[in-house]
Amino acid sequence: MSVSMSRRSKNNNGFVVKARVLNGLGDTKHDGISSIGCGSSFLPTRKPDDQTVALKLEDHLTALKPSQYLAELVDYYRKKVDDLLSDNGAVQRRLEQITSCIEEHRNLKQEMQAKDGEIMRLQRSMSELQDTLYQERDHVLRLTAENDRLRIKEQEDREKIHHLLNLTDMGPLEVTYFLKNRFADEPNQSPEASEVDESEPRQGPRSTLIIEQLIPRQNYTELLNSNKTRVFKNPKNERLEIAALKRQLESMQKTIICLRKQMELQSNNSNDQIKAALEERDNKQLELENKTQL
Incomplete structure (x- = not known):
């Protein structure tokens, strides 16, 4: 069974990186012994609890050196986040415009109803x-x-x-x-x-x-x-x-x-x-x- 785990770590530039550890070769179970593979490394251990797995995974991620692939991935997601933030700002501005238009339309409708009532009264008087x-x-x-x-x-x-x-x-x-x-x-x-x-x-x-x-x-x-x-x-x-x-x-x-x-x-x-x-x-x-x- 393939195991996918993630953790946040910092690269050399100080940015938060979400690293994913994948077992490319798959996990093997032998008599309660499991091994977690990362790249070409294998860590054979007995079946530990969740806390032990988290600590070992953190140590392993800390030992990893930032590569060019990770830097490009960070730049890509940084640009993606910036684009999403700009899109979010545009959507917020658009929503504010729509809200103001709806409010203006409501006010104009109320004024028109008041004018219609006044016109009706004037017509009856006439x-x-x-x-x-x-x-x-x-x-x-x-x-x-x-x-x-x-x-x-x-x-x-x-x-x-x-x-x-x-x-x-x-x-x-x-x-x-x-x-x-x-x-x-x-x-x-x-x-x-x-x-x-x-x-x-x-x-x-x-x-x-x-x-x-x-x-x-x-x-x-x-x-x-x-x-x-x-x-x-x-x-x-x-x-x-x-x-x-x-x-x-x-x-x-x-x-x-x-x-x-x-x-x-x-x-x-x-x-x-x-x-x-x-x-x-x-x-x-x-x-x-x-x-x-x-």
């Missing part, structure tokens, strides 16, 4: 502001429509007042009040239900003349419901009724123009709302995809 803005736009459109209606009504009332004043040949200061009812089938209206114009100071005697509607309710409704041309006995009444119809037509035309404008504004507002809703849906889908990827 959506709420857009909803509020669209509600205010609707409110403004309703107010604009009401304002247009009142303006048209005011213009129509002014034209009626002007026309009535022209009929009576009276000035503004001579008119006490006008009837609320536009038809003539209720002549006994109480002054308490009528509107009194007290905005201007009195500058002379006022007339108590009540100006009634020229077109009675029955004839007026018959004229509106029938497609026949009415034959007037008095040409003056015919002109007056035609003028009244013209004023009504102009008022309706103004109303149509205002309604068209309102419809256009409402359509634009609705389109903006639809566009904002679609953008919000796309943003939510993109946010959900990003969360799924993470």
Whole structure:
């Protein structure tokens, strides 16, 4: 059986050398006697204990002289150790770089998550502001429509007042009040239900003349419901009724123009709302995809 044993010894240069003693020829056992060979030397002994073997091996290694082969072996392992140390340093530096990169990536990921949360809050706030803005736009459109209606009504009332004043040949200061009812089938209206114009100071005697509607309710409704041309006995009444119809037509035309404008504004507002809703849906889908990827 081949025996291989090692020990550390110092060469002439002072370096630690790990010497290996090999039995090239093999060990022989004869009646409990064993021999250990090193090179061409044989040490026949009886079977000793481990301590005795270690001491004899140490003495034998001490007796060996350093050779060129051992020096080359020492140089080889020295270079090998230096290479391993340099590789170890490079690996350590690489590990430190990887550790710093991982830490930086973790910090960047946390910052990105915080920024994403802030962006989500800002998007929700922006959506709420857009909803509020669209509600205010609707409110403004309703107010604009009401304002247009009142303006048209005011213009129509002014034209009626002007026309009535022209009929009576009276000035503004001579008119006490006008009837609320536009038809003539209720002549006994109480002054308490009528509107009194007290905005201007009195500058002379006022007339108590009540100006009634020229077109009675029955004839007026018959004229509106029938497609026949009415034959007037008095040409003056015919002109007056035609003028009244013209004023009504102009008022309706103004109303149509205002309604068209309102419809256009409402359509634009609705389109903006639809566009904002679609953008919000796309943003939510993109946010959900990003969360799924993470």
